[in-house]
Amino acid sequence: MERKQYELGDIVQMKKPHPCGSNEMEIIRMGMDIRIRCVGCKHSVLVPRAKFESKLKKVLRSKAAAEKPEEAE
Numbered sequence: 001m002e003r004k005q006y007e008l009g010d011i012v013q014m015k016k017p018h019p020c021g022s023n024e025m026e027i028i029r030m031g032m033d034i035r036i037r038c039v040g041c042k043h044s045v046l047v048p049r050a051k052f053e054s055k056l057k058k059v060l061r062s063k064a065a066a067e068k069p070e071e072a073e
């Protein structure tokens with residue numbers, strides 16, 4: 001099974017779009033729970049890590065990859 005890689009500051013796409021119509025979320029806090037903020041309406045929500053991973057579709061833009069392009073997989 002594919003392991004998803006994500007980190008603080010990444011823009012991710014969730015399986016279900018936010019009610020505002022945007023499906024891009026930014027990871028603004030990482031810990032036991034993960035806080036993500038909707039790029040469209042700036043609404044933020046705290047979700048348990050397991051739930052976040054089950055709802056994560058893909059990482060759209062990695063902050064780290066943008067800063068260090070040589071690390072692209």
Ligand SMILES: [Zn+2]
Pocket residue numbers: 018019020021022038039040041042043
């Ligand atoms: Zn929204």
